[in-house]
Amino acid sequence: MLDKTFDPKTVEPRLYAAWEDSGAFAPKDDPNAEPFSIVIPPPNVTGSLHIGHALNNTLQDVLTRFERMRGKAALWLPGTDHAGIATQMVVERQLAAEGNMSRRDMTRDEFVAKVWEWKAQSGGRIVHQLRRLGASCDWSRERFTLDEGLSAAVRKVFVQLYKEKLLYRDKRLVNWDPQFQTAISDLEVEQREVDGHYWHFAYPLEDGSGEIVVATTRPETMLGDTAVAVHPSDERYKHLVGKAVRLPIVNRPIPIIADEYPDPEKGSGAVKITPAHDFNDFVVGKRHNLPAINVMDEFARINANAPEAYRGLDRFKARAKVVEEFEQLGLLRGIEKTRHVVPHGDRSGVPVEPFLTDQWYVNAKVLAQPAIKAVEEGTTTMVPKHWEKTFFEWLRNIEPWCVSRQLWWGHRIPAWYGPDGKVFVAETEAEAKAQALEVYGHEEPLRQDEDVLDTWFSSALWPFSTLGWPDKTPDLARFYPTSVLITAGDIIFFWVARMMMQGLHFMGEVPFKRVFFNALVRDAEGKKMSKTKGNVMDPLELVDDYGADALRFTLTAMSGHQRDIKLSRQRIEGYRNFGTKLWNAARFCQANGCERAEGFDPAKVALPLNRWIVGQTARTARTVTEALEECAFDDAASALYRFIWNVYCDWYVELSKPILKGEDAASQAETQATAAWVLDQIMLLLHPVMPFLTEELWAQTAASGAPRAHAGFLMTAPWPQLDAGLIDEAAEAEIELIIAAIREGRSVRDELNVPNSARPPLLVIEADAAQRRTLEAAAGSIGLMLRVSEVRSEAAAPEGAIPYVVDGATLALPVAEFIDLAAERARLSKEIAAHAQDIERTAKKLSNPDFVARAPEEVVEENRERLAEAEAAKAKLESALGRLQAVV
Numbered sequence: 001m002l003d004k005t006f007d008p009k010t011v012e013p014r015l016y017a018a019w020e021d022s023g024a025f026a027p028k029d030d031p032n033a034e035p036f037s038i039v040i041p042p043p044n045v046t047g048s049l050h051i052g053h054a055l056n057n058t059l060q061d062v063l064t065r066f067e068r069m070r071g072k073a074a075l076w077l078p079g080t081d082h083a084g085i086a087t088q089m090v091v092e093r094q095l096a097a098e099g100n101m102s103r104r105d106m107t108r109d110e111f112v113a114k115v116w117e118w119k120a121q122s123g124g125r126i127v128h129q130l131r132r133l134g135a136s137c138d139w140s141r142e143r144f145t146l147d148e149g150l151s152a153a154v155r156k157v158f159v160q161l162y163k164e165k166l167l168y169r170d171k172r173l174v175n176w177d178p179q180f181q182t183a184i185s186d187l188e189v190e191q192r193e194v195d196g197h198y199w200h201f202a203y204p205l206e207d208g209s210g211e212i213v214v215a216t217t218r219p220e221t222m223l224g225d226t227a228v229a230v231h232p233s234d235e236r237y238k239h240l241v242g243k244a245v246r247l248p249i250v251n252r253p254i255p256i257i258a259d260e261y262p263d264p265e266k267g268s269g270a271v272k273i274t275p276a277h278d279f280n281d282f283v284v285g286k287r288h289n290l291p292a293i294n295v296m297d298e299f300a301r302i303n304a305n306a307p308e309a310y311r312g313l314d315r316f317k318a319r320a321k322v323v324e325e326f327e328q329l330g331l332l333r334g335i336e337k338t339r340h341v342v343p344h345g346d347r348s349g350v351p352v353e354p355f356l357t358d359q360w361y362v363n364a365k366v367l368a369q370p371a372i373k374a375v376e377e378g379t380t381t382m383v384p385k386h387w388e389k390t391f392f393e394w395l396r397n398i399e400p401w402c403v404s405r406q407l408w409w410g411h412r413i414p415a416w417y418g419p420d421g422k423v424f425v426a427e428t429e430a431e432a433k434a435q436a437l438e439v440y441g442h443e444e445p446l447r448q449d450e451d452v453l454d455t456w457f458s459s460a461l462w463p464f465s466t467l468g469w470p471d472k473t474p475d476l477a478r479f480y481p482t483s484v485l486i487t488a489g490d491i492i493f494f495w496v497a498r499m500m501m502q503g504l505h506f507m508g509e510v511p512f513k514r515v516f517f518n519a520l521v522r523d524a525e526g527k528k529m530s531k532t533k534g535n536v537m538d539p540l541e542l543v544d545d546y547g548a549d550a551l552r553f554t555l556t557a558m559s560g561h562q563r564d565i566k567l568s569r570q571r572i573e574g575y576r577n578f579g580t581k582l583w584n585a586a587r588f589c590q591a592n593g594c595e596r597a598e599g600f601d602p603a604k605v606a607l608p609l610n611r612w613i614v615g616q617t618a619r620t621a622r623t624v625t626e627a628l629e630e631c632a633f634d635d636a637a638s639a640l641y642r643f644i645w646n647v648y649c650d651w652y653v654e655l656s657k658p659i660l661k662g663e664d665a666a667s668q669a670e671t672q673a674t675a676a677w678v679l680d681q682i683m684l685l686l687h688p689v690m691p692f693l694t695e696e697l698w699a700q701t702a703a704s705g706a707p708r709a710h711a712g713f714l715m716t717a718p719w720p721q722l723d724a725g726l727i728d729e730a731a732e733a734e735i736e737l738i739i740a741a742i743r744e745g746r747s748v749r750d751e752l753n754v755p756n757s758a759r760p761p762l763l764v765i766e767a768d769a770a771q772r773r774t775l776e777a778a779a780g781s782i783g784l785m786l787r788v789s790e791v792r793s794e795a796a797a798p799e800g801a802i803p804y805v806v807d808g809a810t811l812a813l814p815v816a817e818f819i820d821l822a823a824e825r826a827r828l829s830k831e832i833a834a835h836a837q838d839i840e841r842t843a844k845k846l847s848n849p850d851f852v853a854r855a856p857e858e859v860v861e862e863n864r865e866r867l868a869e870a871e872a873a874k875a876k877l878e879s880a881l882g883r884l885q886a887v888v
Contacts (some may be wrong), residue, residue, distance in 0.1 A: 001701050003566040006583045012692045016131055017693075025138045026717055027073035027479075036067040037075040037251050037479035040137065041495070042145065045119060046090050049129035051521045051529065051567065052488065059518055059633055060486050062556055065688035066628045067144030067483075068136070069719040076136060078141035080124050084455050085180055085347050085408040087123070091115045091409075107406050113416040115314060116407050123405045132540060134691050135717065141475075143466045145458045146411065153429040153465035154411045154458050157506065162415075162425040166363045167403075169423070173282045174402050176355030178300035178315075182406035183359055185454060187494045190346040193339055200268075200334040201326055203228060203245040206253050211239070212245055214272040214597050217340060219326075220318040223306040223498045224295040225254055229272040234259040234269050248331055249322065250307060257288050289548030294356045298406070306680050315353070350466065360404040360413060360451070367501035368395040374562035376797040378754035380510045383631050385516050387489055394493050401498075403454045410452030417447050425633055435849050448599060460498035463511035475752050484631070485512040492517070494691070516631040519559060524568035531715055541782040544573060549690035550576035551579035556689050557637035578645060579693050582682065585649045585696050589675050596680065597673035602726055607667055607738050608774075609659070610674040611731035612885045613652045616643060624685050625719070640686055648678060676701075680740030681720050691715060706798050733807075738769060738778045740806035745786045748802050748813055751880035752827075758818040765797050767809035775809075788813070802883050821884060830879040835874035842867040 019025065027035070038060050044052060060076060068074035091114055092103050092130050095679040127142065143150060161167035174183035199219050202211040212228055224677050225247055230237035237256070241406035242524050245254040261284050262271045275285030275292035286293055295306045302310040302318045326332040345351040351741060372395050375388055415425045416432040422439065424446065436444055449498060461469070469475040471759050481503070497513055503511030522528055523535040530536065534866045542551050546569075551577040556566040588594075602614040619631075620643040626638035652675070659671045679701070685693040686759075745762060748754070762782060764772055772793055775782070779791040800816025842863055845851050851858055 001267065002583070002697075003585045004587075006547075006579065006693055006696065007548070008692060009544075010135070011696050012132070012543075012548055015692055015695050016134065019059070019136065019715060020131075020139065020336065022138075022713065023339055024598070024713055025076075025136045025673040026140060027075040027138065028071075029835050030073065031073060033073040035075070035478050035483075036064075036072040037077065037482040038064060038484055038486065039466055039482055040076065040078045041491075041641040042079045042081040042084050042143075043126045044464065045123040045144070045501055046083050046086045047126045049126055049133070049539050051537050051539050051571055053130075054551060055132060055521055055559070056486055056488065056518050057130055057133060057135050058552045058555045059516070059559060061133070061629075061691075062636075062688045063484060063486070063628065063631070064136055064717060065690075065691060066719070068715065069684065069687065069717060071718065074477070075141070075475075077141050077143070077479075078127060078130070078135070078137035079462075079466060080127060081459055082146040082410060084248050084405055084407045085177075085182065085184065085369050086180065086765065088407055088409040089116060089121075089793075090529045091118050093393040094118065095462075095574040099722055103408065111408050112294060124706070126654055129637070130410075130538060132548060134541055134552065136691070142467075146453065147464075149467045149468065150413060150458060150461070152427075153461050153469055154453065156470050157412045157461060157502065158414055158427055158453070158457075161362060162289070166366055168363070169358060170361050171356060171358050172361070172400070172402070173276070173279055173354045173356055173357055176300075176353045176357070177348050178353060179345060179350045180297040180407070183355070183357070183404065184352070184454060185346060185494060186403075187456075187491065188346050189343045189352055191341045192344050194342050196338050198267075198336040199323055199326075199332070200336070201248070201272075201332050201864065203272075204246065204331070205240070206244040206246050208567075212270045213268045213790050214270050214274060215267045215336075216626050216635065217338070218277070218319070219322040220302070220315050221274045221277040222272060222322060223250055223302065223310060223318070224274045224276050224293040225250075225272045226275060226285065226290045226293060227254050227288065228256050228270055229259045229273050229634055230256065230270050231260065231262045231263050231264045234262070234264040238267060249325055249327055257284075257290075259284050259287065277354050279354050282354070292356050296353060296355065298355075298357075298751065300353050306499065320370075333711045343797065347377065359402045361400040361416075362403055362457075364398045364501065366402040368497070369397050370504040371497060372394060372501035374504065375826070380500065380512060381514050382418075383514065383516045387492060389513070391488070391492055391497060395497055401490045403457045404449075404451040404455055405450050405853055406450070410455065411458055413453060415448070415449040415453050418444050422792060424755060435521065456494050456498055459495060460502045461506075463499055463503055463784075468704055469506070477741070480507060480511070481509045482512045484514045484516060486516045486518060486631075488520075491519040512543075514631070520564045520581065521555075521567050522564050522858075524570075526564070526566050526861060537567060542569075543731070545569075546572050546576045547579070547692070549579055550691045552575070552691075553689050554631045554636060557641065560634040561632070561638075565703075578624075578641060579690060579731070581645055581649050582686075583693065583697070586679060586701060588653055589679055592672065592675075594672040594675040594679070594851050597669070600673045600677055602674070602677055603723075605670055605674055607659070608728075608731040608734045609652070609655055610670055611728040612735035613674060615727035615732055616647050616652075617678050617720075617730075618724065618726040619649075620709055621681065621685060621720045621722045622724070628688070637689060640689065644682055644686065651735075652678070654785055655738070655778075655781045656736070657784065659726055673786070678706065681722070683714060684717060684720050687714050717795065734774045737774055738782065738811070741775060741809075741811055742782055742786045745788070745811070745813055748804055748880075748883060749787075751876070752815060752824050753827075754813075754815045754818050756787065759787060760814045760818070761784060762788040762791045763797060763801060763812040763814065764791065764793045765795075765803065765810040765812050767811075769795075771807070771809045775811075793862070804883065825881065825884055828848065828877050828884070832874055834879045835870050835877065837868045839867060842870065 002240040007828055024084045053857055064074050064076040070742060153180055175189050177184050185744060196217050198215055198217060199214045200546045203211050204211050214228060230244055240256045244255050247254050261280060262269060265796060273281045273284050275282045275290055276294040295302055295304050297303045297314060300315045302313045304311055344350060345352055375391060417423055417424050418436055424435040432446055436446055463482050464480050467473060469476055499511045527535060539551060550572050554572045605611055605614060620639055623639040624636045656671050656675060657669050662668060683694040683698050695714045766773055775791055782788060782791050797812040798814055801812040801814040803810055803812045
């Protein structure tokens with residue numbers, strides 16, 4: 001017999017170990033099996049499981065388990081990313097905490113050795129945490145972006161792109177993190193709103209005839225100004241275009257230029273142009289062939305290109321000194337407080353500088369064209385579809401991709417420099433030396449580039465490098481292109497687009513056929529989770545408290561195409577109760593001898609109740625299958641919940657009780673076999689979402705009898721393929737009539753506060769002959785579930801009876817003797833009035849455009865939900881009052 005309750009803490013680790021040890025996570029060897037593959041978005045090796053990971057990986061596991069059960073060779077390929085900056089930061093902090101030397105005091109090889117040592121001991125913790133969630137990845141194929149095979153792929157791609165002139169070295173502006181002294185990607189830049197100032201500076205005209213006032217939030221950058229720009233239509237400055245100002249402090253003449261960039265309506269209409277320290281200014285500088293003077297070093301200290309008094313100063317000390325000197329010169333025209341956005345390094349937390357430096361770039365414009373075409377033509381589809389617009393907007397306006405980073409941890413750039421600075425790009429140092437020998441005619445010492453590649457460069461190869469490319473492996477031939485990618489929308493540019501670019505360029509095919517962008521998980525009020533707000537939910541803690549299945553079902557059920565997820569503990573607890581409901585139903589089946597009969601054929605059951613539940617099972621199997629095929633995870637979960645809780649547990653189990661306890665042996669045996677068969681289908685259909693509970697039920701119910709023994713794991717059992725012929729519409733009509741009679745009768749009792757002890761008869765007033773037969777035949781079940789004394793036909797409803805209509809039949813419950821009609825009318829009227837007031841207040845608020853525009857989105861949404869709930873409650877009460885008015 002099943003235990004009284006399901007205990008996730010003991011069951012989950014036991015089952016997961018058994019799954020993994022059995023090799024069931026690997027794709028089947030059958031060469032005729034259709035391949036299905038997903039590559040995991042590789043989490044950082046420094047990471048730990050957060051709620052976003054839990055959502056993303058739950059959905060991947062749901063699809064993988066689903067396709068595995070459908071007989072496909074299902075591969076979910078796991079791995080981790082070396083996470084250049086994050087990992088280097090972790091190890092440097094560890095060294096500092098241990099009192100050891102800093103990275104700068106070590107050789108590169110010594111430091112990298114320390115990182116590998118850390119990785120072996122502490123890295124990859126997240127892959128163990130994914131097991132807690134039930135992730136059925138093929139761990140035997142686990143990859144790491146710095147493993148030997150992926151490193152070889154990275155070098156090959158770099159060299160080939162260089163040979164094709166799609167990868168080159170250039171001097172451009174980058175996001176520069178002074179803390180780590182490296183370029184960082186836009187994804188690693190965090191925009192923070194901070195308090196600041198606009199300083200208004202006067203630049204005297206070179207001829208002494210006046211001045212132009214400019215404003216800046218970064219006064220220190222004026223040391224690198226190379227022009228002042230005004231709009232060509234600005235009448236105030238037309239006569240000055242072509243003239244020059246004398247740059248204060250630096251004492252250098254710089255031109256006044258006309259350009260579309262300045263806004264004549266903003267400030268003075270004139271702007272300072274510092275091409276080496278501002279992205280917009282860099283573009284203006286290119287248009288006008290202005291020099292780009294970099295006045296900072298890699299630590300954001302003022303360098304030798306600035307006046308001597310500033311050299312070596314930190315940027316913020318230089319800022320204060322510039323303001324002070326302008327004031328002394330009498331050229332400070334004002335200081336204006338402001339609140340503005342300043343980019344910060346997401347790891348270092350320090351303001352990022354636009355920095356002019358030599359970096360390696362990929363010509364993303366060329367690589368983007370096939371990726372755009374693939375989505376336009378539907379070779380790769382995106383769900384939800386609105387993400388395609390975001391994809392197109394970025395790729396059609398794409399800039400060169402900076403792929404070099406000034407770090408020690410990562411794929412070192414395969415480029416070597418000769419003594420004259422000539423570069424030799426090759427996959428190995430030996431090949432570079434051979435190239436150099438051809439150029440110089442003799443051996444010369446070569447120096448390898450100190451930089452490493454952006455981690456997105458290696459992860460862009462993930463769908464094919466993890467399968468063995470550049471070697472022509474069986475896995476590559478079988479599983480590329482992959483079937484689907486599940487990821488977050490915020491990396492559509494950094495990862496999804498780049499995988500498509502590289503996959504198409506090197507493999508000639510898209511890397512995945514469908515991309516599903518999972519939602520953002522917010523707190524119960526719809527607010528973004530953050531440690532600062534204290535509203536972060538730890539998935540491992542939730543698994544400890546409620547079990548992995550409850551969390552998985554919650555995330556799946558809330559993963560719609562168009563909405564973020566509002567996660568609450570109450571919701572997870574509710575789905576844990578759902579699991580408990582199924583567990584109790586299985587216990588009921590065991591207690592009532594519901595065991596799978598040898599040779600049971602669901603198409604041959606005779607009782608309407610059993611024909612009905614068989615048909616409902618077939619409908620649910622079709623709905624769940626179609627939903628999962630379309631990545632409509634919430635629709636699949638909704639269908640499962642409705643069928644398991646409402647149809648099977650609430651109605652079928654309850655309606656079957658009189659049969660199971662009755663004297664008709666044939667009906668009893670058929671119902672036992674049907675209940676067991678449906679329970680099997682439930683376990684199969686629910687398994688992808690709640691794998692632990694269903695696997696345990698599968699094993700435990702198998703032990704109750706030899707004819708019902710299940711061979712192997714549920715996770716490898718075949719997915720239900722139920723024929724539409726199992727649906728019996730006549731049986732459905734009969735059982736739906738019984739259910740409606742009970743459901744509506746319960747509503748009457750609840751709305752009018754009829755005591756539980758009251759046992760009025762259920763009267764059939766107007767109905768056709770078939771309906772009367774159905775209701776009278778089900779008198780036992782109706783009596784138990786509606787708490788009525790009998791079911792009988794009457795020509796008319798007696799005085800004091802409450803009529804209600806179901807499926808065209810008029811029924812009545814004589815309840816007047818059990819309640820105070822006048823008091824009930826008064827109560828209902830009072831509650832209706834209260835809801836009406838609430839509806840009026842909320843509707844007035846929502847009709848105010850100012851409230852809708854200014855209030856936080858979650859507050860507006862909360863009011864909309866409140867209005868809908870109040871309207872529904874009022875309608876229900878009005879219906880109840882209407883019933884009372886109809887009392888005969």
